[in-house]
Structure formats: C-alpha cells, structure tokens
Amino acid sequence: MSELVRIRVLRKGFPAVAGRAATTVLEGLDLAIEAGSFVVLTGPSGCGKSTLLNIVAGLDTDYEGSVELRAADPSLAYVFQSPRLLPWRTVAENVALALPDGDPRLASVPDMLARVGLAEAASAYPERISLGMQRRVALARAFIVEPDLLLMDEPFVSLDDPTAEDLRRLLVELWGRRPTTVLFVTHDRREAVILATRIVRLAGSPARVVADTVIALAGAERGCTDRVMAEQRRVFADP
C-alpha cells in the first residue's frame, strides 16, 4: 500500500487566554497514513486529537510542521463531533451542498439518502429530525464527495448504544462500498478495535504517539465479542 498522507507536527500550542496559561498540545508527531487504511486515533480527552484532525483538514494553520497529501487535487470530507448541518437547508440540500454546483454526482443524492435510511426525510429540516438521523446526514454528506481522505471526530458520541451500533454498521457498509482512507478519533476502545485497521494511541502533555498497532481482525471476527475483547486488551496494554 502506498502512503497517502504524511503528517508532521513539530509543535502545536495555544496562546494564553483568559487566565489559562499557554500550552503545547502536540510535539514531535510524525504520522504516515497508508492509502485505504482505517486509522483510529485514541487518547485521553484534551490530548489534542481534535486539534490534529483540524490541522490535517487545513482548518488550523497555526502550527509548526507540514501535512502532505499525496493525491492530485485531494478531496476531503470531515464528520465533526456535532453534525454541523445547515438548519435552514433540508436534509437533501445539506448533502447536495457538499458537491460543487452542476456536479454529475448530484444525481446520486437520493440514492445516498436511501442508503443511509433517510429517503423519507429528504425534505425535512435538520432540527426536526433526531440526533441519530442528523448524524446519518453527516455521514451521507461525507461519502457523497467520495473523499480521498475522510476525517471523523467522535462522530457517534451522545447517542444511545443501539443507535451508535447501527451507525457503526452503516459506516462499515459505506466504507466497504467505496473504500477510502479514514482518520477516526474516538475515546471508545471497543469502537476503535471494531473499526480500525490500525490504532494510534496518543498520550501525555504535550501529546506524543505512545503506541501504534495494526489490527489483524478479519471482517467476521469484528462481530465476535471475545476476539474484540482480546484485541482490546492487546492494543491497550500499557506500554
């Protein structure tokens, strides 16, 4: 497999604001991501995982280092921690807006909505549907652009277990249909093991990579509780 992204963060800090001292959140981080891999970033909250995603997304440019994306005109999608839908646009419009005007893929918006189980809600406004459904819209919006790199920042938090489980299954299905490279942030160790092909653990302040493990579970094994538990113990054993 070829390398798609090379992330080098020599130093990322935040200036002192409102009584909080200046901090360095990330330091000496060097991460290469293979094309087609599903990389899960885990670590204690506040350790800089979201900051790292924002750097990769190009939203945060105030850092020392570089992000190299090896693709001609790389396209990016980002599923944020909150769905970040436009409340004044319908579900279908929210998905369609991720594509440029006149893009041929606009014709596939209804199919995409059907695939994520939102065919009925296409003309609903986001505030009138449940959080689980809003997160489905965010997934549809991300996959419609057929991104080279998909960034996901705890996309299934604050959902009840069955809903989160449904969405995980949906993500695996969408990913299977159109494989892409994923950088996924989560706290949830079980979720990490079920989804990842590789788990990168961040810890410390400033955060560094403390473990980098390849997950060797076959598709079927990811549904087996014992195998998942065993893998979880292996990945998260203290180094």
Next chain:
Amino acid sequence: MALATRATTAQGAIGIPRLVWTLGSLAALVVVWAIVASLVSSRLFPGPAEVCHTFLREVETGSLMRHVGATLARVVVSFVLAMLIGSAIGLALGRVKSADRFFDSWLIFFLNLPALVVIILCYVWFGLTELAAITAVAINKIPNVAVTVREGARSLSRDLAEMASVYRFGWWRTLRHVTLPQLAPFFAAAARSGLALVWKIVLVVELLGRSTGVGHQLNVAFQLFDVAMILAYAITFILVVQAIEIGLLQPIDAKVNRWRR
C-alpha cells in the same frame, strides 16, 4: 396569505380567529370615536363620517395619491439606502475587532443624535432638496441597522464556517447558504423597526422642507386647523404601512423562518 395562516394557527381561547378579533376591536374604536365626536360636536374633533368625506374628496382630486406616493417613494429609497449602508457597516464592525473598538463610540454618538438635528443640518448644508431629505432620513436609520447587524455578524457560527471550508463551498455559496441565513433574523429585526422609524422621520423631513408628501399636507392642514384632513392623511398612511408589514415583511419573515422547530 400570511393573514389567513395566522388566523387559522392563532385561534383565540374561545375559538374565534385572530383576524376577527382585530377587525372587531378596530370597529369598536371607530364606534367610540364616533360617539365622542358627536358629544364634543366641534369642528376641531371631526367624527369618522367627516374624515371619510375628506378622504374621498382628497382621493377624487388626486392629491391623496400624489402625496402618499411621494412619501412612500421617499420611505422606500431612504429605507433601502439605510439597510444597505447600515448592513455593510454592521458586518464590517462585527467581523473586524479593531474597527469595532475604534468606531463603537462614533456609533453611539450617531445613535444619540436627535433626528431633528440631523434633518436641520442636512437642509442647512445641502439646501431644501430631495437629496438632503433622503440623506437626513438615511443617516437617522443607519446606526440602528448597523448595531443590529453587528450583533448578527458577531454571533456567526465558526463551526458552520469550518464545515463550509472543508466542503469547499467557496465565498459565494458560503455567503448564500451559511452566512446570510444566520443574519436573516437580524436583517428582519432591523427592517421591522426600520420601517416604523423611517416613515415617521420622512413626515418630519417633509414638514420642514418639502412641498409634496404627507408631511407637507399635514403642515398645510395644521395652518388651516383642518383636523379632518390631518386624520384622513394619518389614517391612510397607517393603513399603507400596515399593508407593507402584513403583505411584505411578514411573508418574508415566515419564509426565512420556516426551518425553525
């Protein structure tokens, strides 16, 4: 249409539509007015019939249309100008912190400048011209619009801006789908209070230095102590402004707010 939907959604406790309530209460006001006028029985307190008579006379001679039209044209031009310039200033102040810090005291100065002072100064500096009249009204309204829109610009969501940037909306689609919808309630608030303020100031401007418009007619009627004419023009203009509110502003409001829960 807006009236119809409001009437059906806003049923009173006793099941009578709101429209009926409004019409009934206005009819009662006319009745009270007629009774008081007949008791006072003075040329200086004409009843509804007399005012209606004057109204019809003014319609027949065509002077009502001419003067109301002139006033309305001034209202529209100065309102649009004030909204455009005020919004631009408000957006700039809301987005650029240093500009806000510097110009904040200017804004407070202009907010507290009495309308009459602005009108007199405009007439003194630019002469008794149409340009002076429109400028005076616009200057009175611009600070209000700027303050309201500034609040909106300050509260723009960073989350949505980031989303638009990741999905490559570009500036035009960001403006149309992300920024303007967030500002819409602030524009609506500025427009609502703007219309009410602007038409009252236009009347003063006309009274002081124009030879057409409702304000000018009120001045003429004042000099003749023609109270029926004053009331005929005042009520006509109230009705026109209400029609704009119900026929234009409320439907726009309903349309931009249809996504709310």
